[in-house]
Amino acid sequence: MTTFYFVRHGKTELNVLNSFQGGGIDSPLLPEGIQQAGKLGQHLSTIVFEAVAVSTQKRAMDTATFILAENLNLDGLSVNYHDGLRELGFGDKEGMVVDFDSQQTQYLRTRPDLYDPSGFSGETYDELIQRLIPIIDRLEAKHPEGNVLVVAHGVVLIVLINYMIGKEKSDWRTNGPLENTSLTILNKKDEAWRLETFNDISYQ
Template sequence: MTTFYLVRHGKTELNIEERFQGGSIDAPLVEEGIFQAQQAGKYLSEIQFDLVAVSTQKRAVHTANYIVGENNFLHGATLKYFDGLREISFGEREGVKIDRSDEQTNYLRTNPALYNPSSFNGEELNDAVERAGAVLNQISDEHPDGTVLIVSHGALLIILMNYLLGKEKSKWREGGPLENTSISILERDSQTANYKLKSLNDISYQK
């Protein structure tokens, strides 16, 4: 059994401004985001991770560094960075103020089966879950009895988890949106390759 702790990055300037922050744009963590990451690190400090797998985007990298900095088993963890864990790309909408009256924005949030980002050159959700799912499957194959920390992004993580749990595409946003530095726990059975959700969007440690 591989146990994944999936963490969304800490709060950024673009989160506060409610702008699209996808796979081809970054903003630094704000002071609150740094504090969130440190709190998450303290909450997870007694867990010995066999691997820390991180999106190559700066907001995820910085969040991971704060979390790992609080861990009591630093000597046991290997950090690896994966492009496959980057956020969904929103194409020409990157950095643009989110308009909740927009049809495609609503589909993304409520019914991903109808989401079509072609008009703004965004990434197809199927492509996003396939690249990210391949990363988790690879890690699980390499660490069949391991405990792994994943630091990535909100939209990607919620659709990825629902995809791996076998839900139909219209339900890929169930349980979202994920809070900044929320912790979700997913297990993969090494024999059946099936995923099971143990915890979702936990921010109980935040003060």
């Protein structure tokens, strides 16, 4: 069975500023974020990954680079970058300080089934899932018995994880947000995805 190692990128400047940092904007890793990624790399240094799938946004690519720099089993490793793993798009709100009092922001954070970003040209949760699942399905099919590292973003990963373990759309943000450089491990048991590790930062 495929075992997925899901990792959120390291802490960035926009994370500290509580700004919308979606699929249309990037912010460099802070020194803390680089250190976090290196520590996670050390924690995973003996894991043999068959493949690595990374968002094409720089904060995720840099995080993956620092993780893999610590790995002891890189011979023949395939690293691929996917636009489909980019963060949820926040449209006109990209880079703005998060407006916590907005109803749509509350829906964004707690009720994906009610979230409607059309007023600011954002991406819907259904659109997000439609681009994520084909990537996961291809990785599972290509590496049915291997370990696959996926480095992406906070909303992307909490939604993907909850979707994979069978939660309804209204609960796709349950137990979020994920910590920066947190590790979540999923594998299958009786044809259902199960959490082995969730939002783990104990290695820090």
